Amino acid sequence: MSPATLVCLPYAGVGASFFRDWQSCAPRGLDILPVQLPGREERFGEDLLTSVDAAVHDIAPRVLPVLRESSEVAVFGHSLGAVLAYELAHRLTADGGVALTRLFVSGSPGPATARETRASSLADEEFLDQVGELAGYSHPALANAELRELLLPVVRADVEMHENYRPPPHPPLDVPITALRGRGDHLVGAAQLAEWAATTTAGTSVIEVDGGHMYLTEHPHALVRLLAAQLAEDAR
Secondary structure, X not given: XXXXXXXXXXXXXXXXXHHOOHHHHOOOOEEEEEOOOOOOHHHOOOOOOOOHHHHHHHHHHHHHHXXXXXXXXXXXXXXXXXXXXXXXXXXXXXXXXXXXXXXXXXXXOOOOOOOOOOOOOOOHHHHHHHHHHXXXXXXXXXXXXXXXXXXXXXXXXXXXXXXXXXXXXXXXXXXXXXXXXXXXXXXXXXXXXXXXXXXXXXXXXXXXXXXXXXXXXXXXXXXXXXXXXXXXXXXX
């Protein structure tokens, strides 16, 4: 069996490259597996997806061959990625053959809480302003007119995916969950983060870290060390 694997799901508008330097600060025995959704980076020419179900249908067969060879598997996702991670966790446990040991959800209320503020139907400038206000973060490429033209459809598709998500009537997972947020997150409060406890029978840990909603862009190495420490504790 190969080392433990941490599957990483992107937040809206980013590609798998966001996670690629995480491997440099991961401890020996933990492999980082970034997931690339269609329409970005090396999958640029593929059609964008606007539903969580379609995204998970795309992701699962791409990661399953690797995960079935891993000694342990955990899944991490932030914001939209948390929803994708939750649905992927259900798919992996249903398919069998995967030793899923923990689900990490970050910057997201529980899946039953629908997004109240909608931006996907707004004109471009209003859309970007709304997304930036909600996230407290703007992708640096959006400041460049040519790159913005390439990136904007990706952000729009991801925001639409997140806004339209409604969870199926899943039974609770039998996988422990760690729910994370930045202490300064104005978008997801502590009570909303605690909603994840209702989605599993295996216990939920709630952790607050320094930073705002996009804390993981500010302190990525500290986050990787935190995730690795939790997985090391699970392995004991």
